[in-house]
Amino acid sequence: MRTMASDGLQLDLYGKRVAVIGLGHSGQSALRLLADLGARVAVADQKPESELASAVGGIADCGLELYGSGAYERALSGADLVLISPGVPLALDPIQKARSAGLRLMGELELASRYLTGKLIAVTGTNGKSTTVTLIGELLRAAGYDPFVGGNLGTPLAEAALASVHGRQWDFAVAEVSSFQLETIESFHPWIGAILNITPDHLDRYSSFQAYAAAKERLLENQTAEDYSILNADDPGLARFPPRSLGRPVQFSRKGPVKGVFVQGEQIVSNLGGELQEVVRITDLQLRGGHNLENAMAATAVAALAGCSREVISRGLREFRGLEHVMEVVRVFRGVTYINDSKGTNVDATIKALESLPGPVILIAGGREKGGQYPGLADAVRGKVKQVIVIGEARAALRQLLKGVTAVTDATGLAEAVQKGASLAVPGDTVLLSPVCASFDMFKDYRDRGRQFKERVYELA
DSSP states (O other), rough: OOOGGGGGGGOOOOOEEEEOOSSSSSHHHHHHHHHHTEEEEEEEEESSSHHHHHHHTTTTSSOOOOOOTTOOHHTTTTSSEEEETTSOTTSSHHHHHHHHOOOOOHHHHHHHHOOOOOOOOOOOEESSSSHHHHHHHHHHHHOOEEEEEETTTSSSSHHHHHHHTOOOOOOOOOEEHHHHHHHHHHSOOOEEEEOOOSSSSSTTTTHHHHHHHHHHGGGTOOOOHHHSSEEEOOOHHHHHHHHOOSSSEEEEEESSSSSSEETTTTTEEEOOTSOOOEEEEEOOSSSSSSSEEEEEHHHHHHHTTTOOOOOHHHHHHOOOOOOTSSSSEEEEETEEEEEEOOOSSHHHHHHHHTTTTTTTTEEEEOBBSSSSSSTTTHHHHTTEEEEEEETTTTTHHHHHHHHHTTTEEOOSSSHHHHHHHHOOOOOOEEEEEOSSBBTTTSSSHHHHHHHHHHHHHTTOO
């Protein structure tokens, strides 16, 4: 296996001052790695210093300095390197000043990649990343490999790097990668890089769809002729902004033959081994919907390139049941199906969720807007959704958008929305939480929102 750490890209951080800007999940993991590498670390975050002190408890002594309440300048002063968390916009004034002064900026993803053992597999896209990365991990484990599986999905890549520094020999590191993380890469270099799709998202952070797409496409910019780039041949966003890569191209498609993995009749098939092989019958998949079919094909391509046998891939695809908060059937109660799709935080995810259901649907949607654009949502709702229950900060915008398309009603919160959905539903209906929006106006994150939805559903009597 190729070892990233052997590429000569490790940093000499012993005794160097590193400013960690943003102490979220990935920031804390990066801090642990930096402390182990002997760096002197200054942390700055919007949270008060008392909360920061609690978050860094137990981390090895690294001359740690804590600056709360957004005192970024004090942490940046005298820094040799700036480690910036993905949730911190690069447009922030202190960050812009640091760049102008010539300070080197990188993110946790870039730092971690320089210390990993094993071959790096990275997956990005607007939707489907978590499902695909988790499925790849399951297939690799079933084939007898020892992979790290994480990144933006859950466990930060820096945790895998820290284990590598201490002698852990991963076979593969499989990482979900976001556009925010890719903004700060330098040499980040996946052996297999997969882009599942690119549809409008995070337009509250990016100036245009093209700028968002450009961030996604950075996944492939450092690949060489020894690497693989896996792309969705059917995706309009990828067709509009075709990414440039020196890696060997592999595609997947629902529409017809490609060099890679595609649908033929009722089968997923692959020609990656030089001859056409049937992988699995589509009707045998527990994952439902065209978007999940694409995720399954992407995972098949990665697993085949990584050395998994057709038999292992076929069995793994048949057994995989999907993720919590992604089209998760919570309960069938009095003939009504309740589905938790809290991870549906953009319009394309909700459209695909609706397309995978036969209808009629009662849709619970709303939250914090991510640019306020919902292209295609009205068409997806029309004729499929008999009632939309809107919650959160986006209530007014969604109500206006869907006026005249279907019935729309407000709810003050998720508990009321579930009660209203239950009262409106009849046997054969589906009550679907697929919010179209971010969760941060009312919840800690999409997981918190999904779990609260499930609790309210189980309370129905």
